[in-house]
Amino acid sequence: MDNQFESYFKAAVSVDNVVFGFDNTGLKVLLIYRGADPYRNCWALPGDLISLDTNLLDSAEKVLQDLTGLEEIYMEQIHTFGKVDRHPYGRVFTVAYFALIKIEDYHLHPSSWAEEAAWFPISEIPELPFDHNEILAYAKEQLKSKIRRQPIGFELLPKHFTLTELQTLYESILERGFDVRNFRKKILSMDFITDTGLKQTSVTHRPAKLYKYNAKRYSNLINTGFAFDL
Amino acid sequence: MDNQFESYFKAAVSVDNVVFGFDNTGLKVLLIYRGADPYRNCWALPGDLISLDTNLLDSAEKVLQDLTGLEEIYMEQIHTFGKVDRHPYGRVFTVAYFALIKIEDYHLHPSSWAEEAAWFPISEIPELPFDHNEILAYAKEQLKSKIRRQPIGFELLPKHFTLTELQTLYESILERGFDVRNFRKKILSMDFITDTGLKQTSVTHRPAKLYKYNAKRYSNLINTGFAFDL
DNA sequence: TTTAATTATTGTATTTTTTACAATATATTC
DNA sequence: GAATATATTGTAAAAAATACAATAATTAAA
Numbered sequence: 290m291d292n293q294f295e296s297y298f299k300a301a302v303s304v305d306n307v308v309f310g311f312d313n314t315g316l317k318v319l320l321i322y323r324g325a326d327p328y329r330n331c332w333a334l335p336g337d338l339i340s341l342d343t344n345l346l347d348s349a350e351k352v353l354q355d356l357t358g359l360e361e362i363y364m365e366q367i368h369t370f371g372k373v374d375r376h377p378y379g380r381v382f383t384v385a386y387f388a389l390i391k392i393e394d395y396h397l398h399p400s401s402w403a404e405e406a407a408w409f410p411i412s413e414i415p416e417l418p419f420d421h422n423e424i425l426a427y428a429k430e431q432l433k434s435k436i437r438r439q440p441i442g443f444e445l446l447p448k449h450f451t452l453t454e455l456q457t458l459y460e461s462i463l464e465r466g467f468d469v470r471n472f473r474k475k476i477l478s479m480d481f482i483t484d485t486g487l488k489q490t491s492v493t494h495r496p497a498k499l500y501k502y503n504a505k506r507y508s509n510l511i512n513t514g515f516a517f518d519l
Numbered sequence: 520m521d522n523q524f525e526s527y528f529k530a531a532v533s534v535d536n537v538v539f540g541f542d543n544t545g546l547k548v549l550l551i552y553r554g555a556d557p558y559r560n561c562w563a564l565p566g567d568l569i570s571l572d573t574n575l576l577d578s579a580e581k582v583l584q585d586l587t588g589l590e591e592i593y594m595e596q597i598h599t600f601g602k603v604d605r606h607p608y609g610r611v612f613t614v615a616y617f618a619l620i621k622i623e624d625y626h627l628h629p630s631s632w633a634e635e636a637a638w639f640p641i642s643e644i645p646e647l648p649f650d651h652n653e654i655l656a657y658a659k660e661q662l663k664s665k666i667r668r669q670p671i672g673f674e675l676l677p678k679h680f681t682l683t684e685l686q687t688l689y690e691s692i693l694e695r696g697f698d699v700r701n702f703r704k705k706i707l708s709m710d711f712i713t714d715t716g717l718k719q720t721s722v723t724h725r726p727a728k729l730y731k732y733n734a735k736r737y738s739n740l741i742n743t744g745f746a747f748d749l
Numbered sequence: 750t751t752t753a754a755t756t757a758t759t760g761t762a763t764t765t766t767t768t769a770c771a772a773t774a775t776a777t778t779c
Numbered sequence: 780g781a782a783t784a785t786a787t788t789g790t791a792a793a794a795a796a797t798a799c800a801a802t803a804a805t806t807a808a809a
Contacts, residue, residue, distance in 0.1 A: 297568055298571040299529035299530055302532070338527055338528070341528045345600070345612065346601075366598060366599065368596060369614050370575070371614070373572060382575065382614075384612075452787090453785080470769095470770085470771095473787080474789095492777080492784090493785095494776055494777060495786050497787090682757085683756080698798075699757090700759070700798095700799085701796075701797065701798085703759085705795095723754090724756045724757080724804080725756055727756080751809085752807100752809075754807080756803100758804090759800105759803095760799105762797105763796100763798080764797070765794100766795070767794070767795080769793095770791095770792105772789100773788080774787070774788095776785085776786095777782100778784100
């Protein structure tokens with residue numbers, strides 16, 4: 290072990306997760322109500338300082354699992370924020386992740402460091418502590434560009450979904466409309482969304498067919514040089 | 520200041536830069552020959568531990584400026600690597616950046632921590648210390664996906680370049696060929712590459728026209744909803 | 750000065766993809 | 780069975796991508 294290393298500047302490192310959910314009212318973000326300093330008693334992104342014996346991604350997953358109780362959540366690192374004064378207690382680098390979850394699978398477990406957790410519509414995000422508003426903006430952009438090129442939208446939908454739900458999802462995230470016919474043609478022409486044979490129930494109008502995402506078919510396509518692009 | 524914070528786990532943080540260059544023989548990466556432990560006397564990505572009083576991006580720029588003497592280099596954060604055992608001396612998170620430079624503008628200044636710096640063809644990268652091979656692979660993928668959607672290729676070319684050079688650049692990075700006629704048609708149909716009126720000199724055959732990238736026109740286009748995609 | 754060698758430049762027809770646009774079908778509720 | 784509500788589908792036109800090869804401009808050599 291090198292002497293110089295021991296005496297070198299050290300900083301705390303945290304992860305902050307931007308957790309997206311989706312229901313028929315639109316895109317949502319999960320915020321927690323902080324029960325500890327700094328910024329006690331305000332809404333913030335779920336995040337925590339991490340310990341030295343845990344890999345980075347494992348730490349991010351742990352923070353999220355503590356909060357939600359869910360496993361196998363789609364997560365992706367988006368950016369590391371490291372301005373000198375971003376944390377009032379000292380130098381803290383934070384690695385931001387975004388996560389996509391099926392909002393209805395979902396029972397929140399507000400964890401030790403949070404008094405409460407709640408879904409906020411993406412258009413009604415309050416002022417957040419630290420640089421969390423900046424992180425969220427970054428995550429939104431990332432989601433927007435990612436969802437056009439990778440089939441990650443399905444992580445936000447129930448296992449069985451209607452094409453209308455899928456279209457609404459894309460429209461919410463991309464903030465644009467699609468022509469119904471052209472959207473369906475394009476989606477179905479990619480071979481990885483399959484008809485389950487099932488239909489919606491308990492709707493007061495013509496029930497829609499239910500589809501599911503077929504990951505195996507998608508990876509087959511990828512191997513043939515196919516590129517998803519919506 | 521919070522007591523708990525002071526006693527919290529702290530780690531060192533470094534930046535590692537993947538510096539790409541390009542000349543008529545292809546895509547290159549800048550490596551330094553380490554003059555200090557750990558991994559003294561081997562080729563590695565230029566990187567360094569960072570100090571607590573410098574913003575993250577500023578640190579990355581500083582590492583690169585020390586090495587190259589250049590300013591206003593195109594840099595972009597790509598990923599943070601944080602496996603527990605990635606550094607032999609203790610927990611070190613490293614934030615990786617990629618940088619694009621005009622290889623010929625360029626006189627290397629091997630800096631304090633390096634005995635030497637040299638360009639390596641992308642296909643002849645030796646085994647590197649730490650997780651640097653993984654970082655480089657990640658950077659290559661990032662460059663590949665970025666260059667298709669943003670006009671960053673010009674950062675690698677001289678101010679005045681021929682269309683053949685531009686095509687070779689794209690072909691090297693994307694690892695595929697383009698039809699000469701179709702490539703030129705597409706590039707010129709986007710309005711941001713303009714003829715300088717100049718021609719190549721000192722070539723032993725028909726000299727090619729020299730073009731330049733027009734950033735102003737590009738940003739005008741972007742504002743009209745145009746999306747670059749090659 | 751002609752010829753050879755080398756690279757630069759350009760156009761057209763075909764195929765594929767994207768876009769624009771509205772009528773009909775299927776379910777429930779009253 | 781009529782009203783209401785959403786789901787589903789096709790076609791023509793425009794735009795973009797692709798496939799393909801002949802001619803032009805320069806230097807070097809004969």
